[in-house]
Amino acid sequence: MGQEIERFERLVLPHLDAAYNLARWLTRNDADAADVVQEAVLRAFRYFDAFRGDDARGWLLATVRNTTWSWLKRNRPEALVPVDEVEALAPELPGADPSAACDDRQLGAALNEAIAALPAGFREVLLLREVEGMSYKEIAAVVDAPIGTVMSRLARARGILRVKLAAAGWR
Amino acid sequence: MSMDCETHATLTDASLDGELDAASALAFESHAAACAGCGPRLASARDERARMAGRLRESVTYYRAPPELRAGVAAALARENVPPPPRGAAAPARFGLGSLAAAVAAAAVLASALTWWAASELGGSRRDPVGELVASHVRSLQIDHLTDIASSDRHAVKPWFAGKLDFTPPVADLAADGYALRGGRLDYVDGRPAAALAYQRRQHVINLFVWSDAGGDEAARATQRAGFNVVAWRERGLRFALVSDLGEDELAGFAERLRKSWPTAQNPGHASRPPAGSGRDGPGVPPDRRAG
Numbered sequence: 280m281g282q283e284i285e286r287f288e289r290l291v292l293p294h295l296d297a298a299y300n301l302a303r304w305l306t307r308n309d310a311d312a313a314d315v316v317q318e319a320v321l322r323a324f325r326y327f328d329a330f331r332g333d334d335a336r337g338w339l340l341a342t343v344r345n346t347t348w349s350w351l352k353r354n355r356p357e358a359l360v361p362v363d364e365v366e367a368l369a370p371e372l373p374g375a376d377p378s379a380a381c382d383d384r385q386l387g388a389a390l391n392e393a394i395a396a397l398p399a400g401f402r403e404v405l406l407l408r409e410v411e412g413m414s415y416k417e418i419a420a421v422v423d424a425p426i427g428t429v430m431s432r433l434a435r436a437r438g439i440l441r442v443k444l445a446a447a448g449w450r
Numbered sequence: 451m452s453m454d455c456e457t458h459a460t461l462t463d464a465s466l467d468g469e470l471d472a473a474s475a476l477a478f479e480s481h482a483a484a485c486a487g488c489g490p491r492l493a494s495a496r497d498e499r500a501r502m503a504g505r506l507r508e509s510v511t512y513y514r515a516p517p518e519l520r521a522g523v524a525a526a527l528a529r530e531n532v533p534p535p536p537r538g539a540a541a542p543a544r545f546g547l548g549s550l551a552a553a554v555a556a557a558a559v560l561a562s563a564l565t566w567w568a569a570s571e572l573g574g575s576r577r578d579p580v581g582e583l584v585a586s587h588v589r590s591l592q593i594d595h596l597t598d599i600a601s602s603d604r605h606a607v608k609p610w611f612a613g614k615l616d617f618t619p620p621v622a623d624l625a626a627d628g629y630a631l632r633g634g635r636l637d638y639v640d641g642r643p644a645a646a647l648a649y650q651r652r653q654h655v656i657n658l659f660v661w662s663d664a665g666g667d668e669a670a671r672a673t674q675r676a677g678f679n680v681v682a683w684r685e686r687g688l689r690f691a692l693v694s695d696l697g698e699d700e701l702a703g704f705a706e707r708l709r710k711s712w713p714t715a716q717n718p719g720h721a722s723r724p725p726a727g728s729g730r731d732g733p734g735v736p737p738d739r740r741a742g
Contacts, residue, residue, distance in 0.1 A: 284527050284581075284676065295523065299515040313519045320523050324530060387509035394510060408467070409506045415469045434463045441498075 287327050294336040295320070297411060298343045304406055305347045305399055311354075319346035334417065341421045344403065351399065360398045386449065393443040401436035404429055453481040458488045465492075466499050521695065524677035525591070528584045579640045584675045586637050586646070587657045587693035596648050596655065597633030607634045611645050617688060619645035619660040622711040629656070629704060639691070649704075656694040656704065663689035670705050672698060681705045 298319065303312040323342040330338055351359055394402055400422075407418045415433075419426045453461075458481050464470050465478050482492045590596050599610045604621040611619055614636055623631065632648040637659060644661035663684055670683040679701045682691040690708075694701055 284530070287527070288676075292523070295515045295520065296512075299519065300513045303513040309513075309516070312513070313516065313522070316515070316519060317522050317526060321526050321530070324527060383505075383509055386505065387511070390506055390510045406510075410510060410512065412507075415464070415467070430464050430469070431460075433467075434460070437463060 283327060284324075287324050290335040291320075291323060291327070291339050294339045297336060298339050300410070301340055301403065301406065302343055302347050304394070304402060305344075305351065306355075307358075307395065311350070315347050315350050316343060318350075319343040322346065336411075337413070337417050337420055340407070340411075341423070344421050345423070348399075358399060360400075389444060389447045389449060390440070393440050393447075396443070397436055397439060401432055401439065404432045405436040405440070408433055453477045455481075455485060455488055458482065458485070459491070462492060462495050466495065521677060525588045528581070528588045528676040528678070580673060580675050580680055582639060583657075583659060583680060583691050583693050584678050586639065586659070587655075587678060590635070590637075590646065590648065590657055591655060596635070598635035600633040602631045602633075604631060607631065607647070610634060611636075615643055615645055617645075617660075617662050619647065619688070620708075620712040621647060622708050624649075624704075624707055624711060627707060628652075629707070651694075651696055651700070651704070654694050654696040656692055656696055656701070658708070659691045659693070660688055662687065670702065672702060674698075683709075685709070 295316070299312060299316050302315045302319075303309065306312045306315060319342045320339070323339055326342075332338060348359075394405065397405065403422055404418055407413045407421060408415075413421070415426050415429050418433075419429045422429065424432075458478065461470060461474065461478055465475065470478060482489045599607055601607050602625065604623045608618065608621040611634065619634075621631070621634070625631065628651055630650045632650050632655070634645060634647050637644045637646040639659050639661050640663075642661045642663075644659050647658040647660070649656040649658065664687045665684060667686075668684040670681055672679065672681045674680065678693055678695055679698045680691060680693050681701050681704075682689065683705065684690070690705075692701055692705055696704070
Protein backbone atom coordinates (compact mmCIF):
# COMPACT_ATOMS: atom_id res chain seq x y z
CA MET A 280 0.00 0.00 0.00
CA GLY A 281 2.91 2.29 0.80
CA GLN A 282 4.09 2.22 -2.80
CA GLU A 283 0.65 3.21 -4.06
CA ILE A 284 0.81 6.33 -1.93
CA GLU A 285 4.30 7.00 -3.25
CA ARG A 286 3.12 6.59 -6.85
CA PHE A 287 0.14 8.83 -6.20
CA GLU A 288 2.26 11.51 -4.56
CA ARG A 289 4.68 11.42 -7.46
CA LEU A 290 2.18 11.46 -10.32
CA VAL A 291 -0.87 13.27 -9.04
CA LEU A 292 0.04 15.64 -6.19
CA PRO A 293 2.13 17.94 -8.44
CA HIS A 294 -1.22 19.02 -9.88
CA LEU A 295 -2.71 20.03 -6.54
CA ASP A 296 -2.40 23.75 -7.36
CA ALA A 297 -4.32 23.29 -10.61
CA ALA A 298 -6.95 21.33 -8.68
CA TYR A 299 -7.27 24.04 -6.05
CA ASN A 300 -7.42 26.82 -8.64
CA LEU A 301 -10.32 25.15 -10.46
CA ALA A 302 -12.21 24.44 -7.24
CA ARG A 303 -11.58 27.97 -5.97
CA TRP A 304 -12.87 29.57 -9.14
CA LEU A 305 -15.97 27.39 -9.05
CA THR A 306 -16.82 27.61 -5.34
CA ARG A 307 -15.70 31.25 -5.00
CA ASN A 308 -14.20 30.89 -1.52
CA ASP A 309 -11.11 29.35 0.10
CA ALA A 310 -12.68 27.16 2.78
CA ASP A 311 -15.13 25.45 0.44
CA ALA A 312 -12.45 24.97 -2.20
CA ALA A 313 -10.13 23.32 0.33
CA ASP A 314 -12.89 20.98 1.56
CA VAL A 315 -13.84 19.98 -1.94
CA VAL A 316 -10.25 19.39 -3.05
CA GLN A 317 -9.49 17.27 0.00
CA GLU A 318 -12.55 15.13 -0.68
CA ALA A 319 -11.68 14.86 -4.37
CA VAL A 320 -8.05 13.92 -3.79
CA LEU A 321 -9.08 11.14 -1.44
CA ARG A 322 -11.57 9.87 -3.97
CA ALA A 323 -8.93 10.04 -6.69
CA PHE A 324 -6.56 8.01 -4.53
CA ARG A 325 -9.16 5.34 -3.80
CA TYR A 326 -9.70 4.87 -7.53
CA PHE A 327 -6.04 5.27 -8.35
CA ASP A 328 -5.45 1.68 -9.40
CA ALA A 329 -7.97 2.28 -12.18
CA PHE A 330 -5.75 5.07 -13.55
CA ARG A 331 -3.70 3.66 -16.42
CA GLY A 332 -3.31 6.74 -18.53
CA ASP A 333 -0.53 9.25 -18.83
CA ASP A 334 -2.55 12.38 -18.07
CA ALA A 335 -2.57 12.56 -14.29
CA ARG A 336 -3.48 16.25 -14.34
CA GLY A 337 -6.58 15.67 -16.46
CA TRP A 338 -7.59 12.74 -14.32
CA LEU A 339 -7.25 14.70 -11.07
CA LEU A 340 -9.05 17.75 -12.50
CA ALA A 341 -11.90 15.58 -13.77
CA THR A 342 -12.35 14.20 -10.25
CA VAL A 343 -12.13 17.67 -8.71
CA ARG A 344 -14.58 19.12 -11.23
CA ASN A 345 -17.05 16.32 -10.66
CA THR A 346 -16.77 16.63 -6.86
CA THR A 347 -17.13 20.42 -7.04
CA TRP A 348 -20.25 20.30 -9.18
CA SER A 349 -21.85 17.78 -6.84
CA TRP A 350 -20.99 20.12 -3.99
CA LEU A 351 -22.45 23.12 -5.84
CA LYS A 352 -25.67 21.25 -6.59
CA ARG A 353 -26.04 20.40 -2.90
CA ASN A 354 -24.94 23.71 -1.42
CA ARG A 355 -25.38 26.43 -3.98
CA PRO A 356 -27.85 25.35 -6.64
CA GLU A 357 -28.69 28.96 -7.50
CA ALA A 358 -25.15 29.35 -8.87
CA LEU A 359 -25.76 26.72 -11.53
CA VAL A 360 -27.54 28.44 -14.41
CA PRO A 361 -27.84 25.93 -17.26
CA VAL A 362 -25.43 27.56 -19.66
CA ASP A 363 -27.07 26.43 -22.83
CA GLU A 364 -30.01 28.62 -21.90
CA VAL A 365 -27.89 31.73 -21.48
CA GLU A 366 -28.66 34.08 -24.33
CA ALA A 367 -25.82 34.79 -26.65
CA LEU A 368 -24.72 38.40 -26.28
CA ALA A 369 -24.55 40.57 -29.36
CA PRO A 370 -20.95 41.31 -30.29
CA GLU A 371 -21.29 45.11 -30.45
CA LEU A 372 -18.68 47.09 -28.59
CA PRO A 373 -20.47 49.82 -26.64
CA GLY A 374 -18.51 53.07 -26.12
CA ALA A 375 -14.96 51.69 -25.84
CA ASP A 376 -12.45 54.20 -24.52
CA PRO A 377 -9.27 54.01 -26.63
CA SER A 378 -7.28 55.99 -24.08
CA ALA A 379 -7.79 53.43 -21.33
CA ALA A 380 -4.49 52.66 -19.62
CA CYS A 381 -2.90 49.35 -20.56
CA ASP A 382 -2.09 48.46 -16.96
CA ASP A 383 -1.69 44.78 -16.22
CA ARG A 384 -3.04 45.05 -12.71
CA GLN A 385 -6.16 46.81 -13.91
CA LEU A 386 -6.53 44.24 -16.66
CA GLY A 387 -6.17 41.51 -14.08
CA ALA A 388 -8.83 43.05 -11.88
CA ALA A 389 -11.18 43.50 -14.84
CA LEU A 390 -10.61 39.93 -16.00
CA ASN A 391 -11.05 38.49 -12.50
CA GLU A 392 -14.35 40.29 -12.19
CA ALA A 393 -15.56 39.32 -15.65
CA ILE A 394 -14.62 35.66 -15.22
CA ALA A 395 -16.20 35.46 -11.79
CA ALA A 396 -19.42 36.79 -13.31
CA LEU A 397 -19.52 34.10 -15.99
CA PRO A 398 -21.88 31.16 -15.54
CA ALA A 399 -19.95 28.26 -13.99
CA GLY A 400 -20.13 26.13 -17.14
CA PHE A 401 -18.50 28.89 -19.21
CA ARG A 402 -16.03 29.84 -16.48
CA GLU A 403 -14.57 26.35 -16.17
CA VAL A 404 -13.95 25.79 -19.90
CA LEU A 405 -12.40 29.23 -20.24
CA LEU A 406 -10.01 28.67 -17.34
CA LEU A 407 -9.06 25.17 -18.44
CA ARG A 408 -8.24 26.49 -21.90
CA GLU A 409 -6.63 29.83 -21.15
CA VAL A 410 -4.92 29.10 -17.83
CA GLU A 411 -4.23 25.36 -17.95
CA GLY A 412 -3.64 25.32 -21.71
CA MET A 413 -5.68 22.17 -22.17
CA SER A 414 -6.81 20.97 -25.58
CA TYR A 415 -10.51 20.75 -26.38
CA LYS A 416 -10.28 16.99 -26.02
CA GLU A 417 -8.70 17.27 -22.54
CA ILE A 418 -11.27 19.85 -21.47
CA ALA A 419 -14.07 17.62 -22.73
CA ALA A 420 -12.77 14.82 -20.53
CA VAL A 421 -12.61 17.06 -17.46
CA VAL A 422 -16.08 18.60 -17.84
CA ASP A 423 -17.62 15.38 -19.14
CA ALA A 424 -19.15 16.92 -22.30
CA PRO A 425 -18.73 16.40 -26.06
CA ILE A 426 -15.95 18.34 -27.81
CA GLY A 427 -18.52 20.31 -29.85
CA THR A 428 -20.11 21.52 -26.61
CA VAL A 429 -16.72 22.57 -25.26
CA MET A 430 -16.05 24.48 -28.48
CA SER A 431 -19.30 26.39 -28.36
CA ARG A 432 -19.13 27.19 -24.62
CA LEU A 433 -15.58 28.45 -25.03
CA ALA A 434 -16.51 30.68 -27.95
CA ARG A 435 -19.44 32.11 -26.05
CA ALA A 436 -17.38 32.62 -22.88
CA ARG A 437 -14.79 34.53 -24.88
CA GLY A 438 -17.55 36.54 -26.54
CA ILE A 439 -18.94 37.59 -23.17
CA LEU A 440 -15.50 38.53 -21.93
CA ARG A 441 -14.82 40.54 -25.05
CA VAL A 442 -17.96 42.58 -24.53
CA LYS A 443 -17.29 43.15 -20.83
CA LEU A 444 -13.69 44.16 -21.34
CA ALA A 445 -14.62 46.52 -24.13
CA ALA A 446 -17.23 48.09 -21.87
CA ALA A 447 -14.49 48.61 -19.30
CA GLY A 448 -12.25 50.22 -21.89
CA TRP A 449 -10.09 47.33 -23.09
CA ARG A 450 -9.62 46.37 -26.73
CA MET B 451 -15.81 20.64 -48.59
CA SER B 452 -17.16 24.16 -48.90
CA MET B 453 -18.12 26.23 -45.93
CA ASP B 454 -20.76 28.88 -45.36
CA CYS B 455 -20.15 32.14 -43.51
CA GLU B 456 -22.07 31.15 -40.41
CA THR B 457 -20.02 27.98 -39.99
CA HIS B 458 -16.85 29.93 -40.67
CA ALA B 459 -17.68 32.37 -37.88
CA THR B 460 -18.45 29.53 -35.48
CA LEU B 461 -15.15 27.79 -36.20
CA THR B 462 -12.96 30.88 -35.88
CA ASP B 463 -11.98 30.33 -32.26
CA ALA B 464 -11.25 26.66 -32.87
CA SER B 465 -9.07 27.59 -35.83
CA LEU B 466 -7.12 30.12 -33.80
CA ASP B 467 -6.77 27.50 -31.04
CA GLY B 468 -5.28 25.08 -33.56
CA GLU B 469 -8.05 22.62 -32.93
CA LEU B 470 -9.42 22.09 -36.45
CA ASP B 471 -8.66 18.81 -38.15
CA ALA B 472 -6.80 19.00 -41.47
CA ALA B 473 -9.85 18.82 -43.70
CA SER B 474 -11.78 21.46 -41.76
CA ALA B 475 -8.74 23.70 -41.54
CA LEU B 476 -8.34 23.57 -45.31
CA ALA B 477 -11.98 24.42 -45.92
CA PHE B 478 -11.74 27.17 -43.34
CA GLU B 479 -8.75 28.85 -44.99
CA SER B 480 -10.23 28.45 -48.47
CA HIS B 481 -13.44 30.17 -47.48
CA ALA B 482 -11.59 33.05 -45.79
CA ALA B 483 -9.48 33.56 -48.92
CA ALA B 484 -12.56 33.68 -51.12
CA CYS B 485 -14.99 35.63 -48.93
CA ALA B 486 -14.97 39.45 -48.77
CA GLY B 487 -16.70 39.43 -45.39
CA CYS B 488 -15.06 36.51 -43.64
CA GLY B 489 -11.50 37.27 -44.76
CA PRO B 490 -11.22 40.64 -42.97
CA ARG B 491 -13.22 39.31 -40.02
CA LEU B 492 -10.68 36.51 -39.59
CA ALA B 493 -7.76 38.94 -39.91
CA SER B 494 -9.24 41.13 -37.18
CA ALA B 495 -9.81 38.10 -34.93
CA ARG B 496 -6.18 37.06 -35.48
CA ASP B 497 -4.97 40.54 -34.45
CA GLU B 498 -7.05 40.50 -31.32
CA ARG B 499 -5.74 37.03 -30.48
CA ALA B 500 -2.16 38.20 -30.98
CA ARG B 501 -2.72 41.18 -28.67
CA MET B 502 -4.39 39.18 -25.93
CA ALA B 503 -2.31 36.02 -26.27
CA GLY B 504 -1.27 34.86 -22.83
CA ARG B 505 -2.51 38.02 -21.12
CA LEU B 506 -5.44 36.28 -19.55
CA ARG B 507 -3.20 33.58 -18.14
CA GLU B 508 -0.75 36.18 -16.83
CA SER B 509 -3.27 38.60 -15.37
CA VAL B 510 -5.95 36.40 -13.87
CA THR B 511 -5.50 35.21 -10.30
CA TYR B 512 -4.12 31.67 -10.02
CA TYR B 513 -5.01 30.26 -6.63
CA ARG B 514 -2.37 27.93 -5.24
CA ALA B 515 -3.14 25.21 -2.71
CA PRO B 516 -2.59 26.61 0.80
CA PRO B 517 -0.15 24.78 3.11
CA GLU B 518 -2.97 23.62 5.38
CA LEU B 519 -4.59 21.87 2.43
CA ARG B 520 -1.34 20.13 1.50
CA ALA B 521 -0.90 18.96 5.06
CA GLY B 522 -4.53 17.85 5.24
CA VAL B 523 -4.14 15.85 2.04
CA ALA B 524 -0.93 14.24 3.31
CA ALA B 525 -2.60 13.30 6.57
CA ALA B 526 -5.65 11.90 4.81
CA LEU B 527 -3.45 9.76 2.55
CA ALA B 528 -1.49 8.49 5.55
CA ARG B 529 -4.75 7.41 7.18
CA GLU B 530 -5.64 5.50 4.02
CA ASN B 531 -2.54 3.39 4.56
CA VAL B 532 -3.64 2.00 7.90
CA PRO B 533 -3.84 -1.73 8.38
CA PRO B 534 -6.17 -2.43 11.32
CA PRO B 535 -4.31 -3.03 14.61
CA PRO B 536 -4.15 -6.69 15.63
CA ARG B 537 -6.76 -7.66 18.21
CA GLY B 538 -5.51 -9.25 21.43
CA ALA B 539 -1.86 -9.39 20.41
CA ALA B 540 0.22 -11.71 22.59
CA ALA B 541 2.94 -10.33 24.85
CA PRO B 542 6.36 -10.26 23.18
CA ALA B 543 8.47 -13.38 23.57
CA ARG B 544 11.16 -13.36 26.24
CA PHE B 545 14.82 -14.02 25.56
CA GLY B 546 15.51 -16.27 28.55
CA LEU B 547 17.01 -19.05 26.41
CA GLY B 548 20.10 -21.19 26.36
CA SER B 549 23.19 -19.84 24.61
CA LEU B 550 22.74 -21.58 21.22
CA ALA B 551 19.09 -20.69 20.99
CA ALA B 552 19.95 -17.18 22.07
CA ALA B 553 22.58 -16.89 19.33
CA VAL B 554 20.11 -18.04 16.69
CA ALA B 555 17.49 -15.71 18.04
CA ALA B 556 19.98 -12.86 18.09
CA ALA B 557 20.92 -13.50 14.46
CA ALA B 558 17.27 -13.52 13.44
CA VAL B 559 16.69 -10.31 15.31
CA LEU B 560 19.72 -8.70 13.69
CA ALA B 561 18.43 -9.73 10.26
CA SER B 562 15.03 -8.30 11.02
CA ALA B 563 16.67 -5.10 12.28
CA LEU B 564 18.47 -4.67 8.99
CA THR B 565 15.22 -5.12 7.11
CA TRP B 566 13.16 -2.89 9.40
CA TRP B 567 14.09 0.29 7.59
CA ALA B 568 14.48 -1.48 4.25
CA ALA B 569 10.94 -2.81 4.37
CA SER B 570 9.62 0.67 5.02
CA GLU B 571 11.80 2.49 2.57
CA LEU B 572 11.21 0.09 -0.31
CA GLY B 573 7.57 -0.15 0.53
CA GLY B 574 7.51 -3.37 -1.42
CA SER B 575 6.73 -5.84 1.34
CA ARG B 576 3.48 -5.93 3.20
CA ARG B 577 5.21 -4.82 6.38
CA ASP B 578 5.39 -1.05 6.48
CA PRO B 579 6.35 0.03 9.98
CA VAL B 580 7.04 3.63 8.98
CA GLY B 581 3.64 3.89 7.34
CA GLU B 582 2.02 2.45 10.46
CA LEU B 583 3.83 4.93 12.67
CA VAL B 584 2.73 7.87 10.57
CA ALA B 585 -0.83 6.58 10.47
CA SER B 586 -0.85 6.16 14.26
CA HIS B 587 0.53 9.65 14.63
CA VAL B 588 -2.14 11.12 12.39
CA ARG B 589 -4.90 9.19 14.18
CA SER B 590 -3.65 10.56 17.47
CA LEU B 591 -4.12 14.14 16.24
CA GLN B 592 -7.88 13.70 16.28
CA ILE B 593 -9.79 15.13 19.20
CA ASP B 594 -9.39 13.06 22.39
CA HIS B 595 -7.13 10.54 20.70
CA LEU B 596 -3.78 11.91 21.79
CA THR B 597 -3.48 10.62 25.35
CA ASP B 598 -5.00 8.04 27.66
CA ILE B 599 -3.27 9.81 30.51
CA ALA B 600 -3.02 13.56 30.03
CA SER B 601 -0.35 14.99 32.26
CA SER B 602 2.77 17.07 31.93
CA ASP B 603 4.29 15.33 34.94
CA ARG B 604 6.54 12.45 33.98
CA HIS B 605 6.16 10.98 37.45
CA ALA B 606 2.48 10.51 36.71
CA VAL B 607 2.87 9.33 33.13
CA LYS B 608 5.64 6.77 33.55
CA PRO B 609 4.03 4.58 36.22
CA TRP B 610 0.75 4.63 34.33
CA PHE B 611 2.26 2.09 31.89
CA ALA B 612 3.05 -0.42 34.67
CA GLY B 613 0.95 -3.54 34.21
CA LYS B 614 -0.07 -2.45 30.71
CA LEU B 615 3.25 -3.15 29.02
CA ASP B 616 6.03 -5.54 29.92
CA PHE B 617 8.61 -2.78 29.71
CA THR B 618 8.79 0.69 31.22
CA PRO B 619 9.21 3.51 28.74
CA PRO B 620 11.63 6.24 29.74
CA VAL B 621 9.79 9.53 30.08
CA ALA B 622 11.77 12.74 29.89
CA ASP B 623 10.96 16.20 31.13
CA LEU B 624 12.26 18.64 28.56
CA ALA B 625 9.82 21.46 29.19
CA ALA B 626 12.70 23.81 29.93
CA ASP B 627 13.96 23.19 26.37
CA GLY B 628 10.57 23.92 24.86
CA TYR B 629 9.25 20.38 24.53
CA ALA B 630 6.14 20.06 26.67
CA LEU B 631 4.95 16.63 27.74
CA ARG B 632 1.26 16.22 26.93
CA GLY B 633 0.82 12.70 28.29
CA GLY B 634 0.88 9.07 27.21
CA ARG B 635 -1.26 6.34 25.70
CA LEU B 636 -1.07 2.76 24.55
CA ASP B 637 -0.64 2.11 20.86
CA TYR B 638 0.39 -0.67 18.46
CA VAL B 639 3.42 -0.70 16.20
CA ASP B 640 4.68 -3.47 13.97
CA GLY B 641 2.24 -5.92 15.54
CA ARG B 642 3.35 -5.16 19.08
CA PRO B 643 1.93 -3.16 22.00
CA ALA B 644 3.76 0.11 22.34
CA ALA B 645 3.89 3.15 24.53
CA ALA B 646 3.22 6.48 22.87
CA LEU B 647 4.41 9.62 24.61
CA ALA B 648 3.00 12.84 23.28
CA TYR B 649 5.08 15.98 23.34
CA GLN B 650 4.46 19.39 21.90
CA ARG B 651 6.84 21.99 20.53
CA ARG B 652 5.19 25.26 19.51
CA GLN B 653 2.28 24.14 17.31
CA HIS B 654 3.76 20.75 16.51
CA VAL B 655 2.67 17.52 18.13
CA ILE B 656 5.43 14.93 18.48
CA ASN B 657 4.72 11.29 19.23
CA LEU B 658 7.48 9.17 20.72
CA PHE B 659 6.65 5.51 20.17
CA VAL B 660 8.45 2.96 22.32
CA TRP B 661 8.21 -0.80 21.96
CA SER B 662 10.12 -3.94 22.76
CA ASP B 663 12.60 -4.88 20.05
CA ALA B 664 15.48 -6.91 21.44
CA GLY B 665 18.79 -6.53 19.71
CA GLY B 666 21.84 -4.36 19.64
CA ASP B 667 21.81 -0.61 19.75
CA GLU B 668 21.15 1.13 16.43
CA ALA B 669 22.05 4.70 15.69
CA ALA B 670 19.29 7.17 14.91
CA ARG B 671 18.08 7.31 11.29
CA ALA B 672 15.67 9.76 9.73
CA THR B 673 13.11 9.39 6.98
CA GLN B 674 9.98 11.12 5.70
CA ARG B 675 6.53 9.89 4.81
CA ALA B 676 3.48 11.79 3.66
CA GLY B 677 5.01 15.06 4.77
CA PHE B 678 5.95 13.87 8.29
CA ASN B 679 9.45 13.40 9.68
CA VAL B 680 10.37 10.14 11.41
CA VAL B 681 13.50 9.53 13.50
CA ALA B 682 14.08 6.06 14.89
CA TRP B 683 16.78 4.23 16.84
CA ARG B 684 17.18 1.29 19.16
CA GLU B 685 18.82 1.06 22.55
CA ARG B 686 18.53 -1.20 25.58
CA GLY B 687 16.23 -3.61 23.79
CA LEU B 688 13.66 -0.94 23.02
CA ARG B 689 12.95 0.68 19.69
CA PHE B 690 12.13 4.36 19.69
CA ALA B 691 10.50 6.34 16.91
CA LEU B 692 9.66 10.04 16.83
CA VAL B 693 6.97 11.17 14.38
CA SER B 694 6.07 14.81 13.82
CA ASP B 695 5.56 17.54 11.27
CA LEU B 696 8.31 19.36 13.15
CA GLY B 697 11.30 20.04 10.92
CA GLU B 698 13.87 17.31 10.38
CA ASP B 699 16.70 19.07 12.20
CA GLU B 700 14.65 19.99 15.24
CA LEU B 701 13.27 16.47 15.48
CA ALA B 702 16.77 15.00 15.35
CA GLY B 703 17.80 17.51 18.00
CA PHE B 704 14.90 16.36 20.17
CA ALA B 705 16.03 12.75 19.78
CA GLU B 706 19.49 13.73 21.01
CA ARG B 707 18.10 15.56 24.01
CA LEU B 708 15.89 12.63 24.91
CA ARG B 709 18.77 10.15 24.81
CA LYS B 710 20.96 12.38 26.95
CA SER B 711 18.24 12.95 29.51
CA TRP B 712 17.45 9.30 30.21
CA PRO B 713 19.05 7.43 33.09
CA THR B 714 21.87 5.12 32.05
CA ALA B 715 21.87 1.40 32.87
CA GLN B 716 24.17 2.07 35.83
CA ASN B 717 21.83 4.64 37.23
CA PRO B 718 18.36 3.25 36.73
CA GLY B 719 16.46 6.03 38.43
CA HIS B 720 16.93 9.63 39.27
CA ALA B 721 16.71 9.90 43.00
CA SER B 722 14.81 13.12 42.61
CA ARG B 723 11.86 11.85 44.60
CA PRO B 724 11.93 10.00 47.90
CA PRO B 725 10.76 6.37 47.85
CA ALA B 726 7.04 5.74 47.85
CA GLY B 727 5.18 5.49 51.09
CA SER B 728 7.01 7.99 53.24
CA GLY B 729 4.21 10.51 53.18
CA ARG B 730 6.31 13.01 55.01
CA ASP B 731 7.41 15.24 52.18
CA GLY B 732 4.91 17.98 52.62
CA PRO B 733 1.48 18.67 51.28
CA GLY B 734 2.46 18.75 47.63
CA VAL B 735 3.66 15.16 47.23
CA PRO B 736 1.19 12.26 47.10
CA PRO B 737 2.58 9.39 49.13
CA ASP B 738 2.02 6.59 46.60
CA ARG B 739 4.23 7.86 43.75
CA ARG B 740 6.97 5.56 42.56
CA ALA B 741 10.40 7.05 42.05
CA GLY B 742 10.92 8.12 38.48
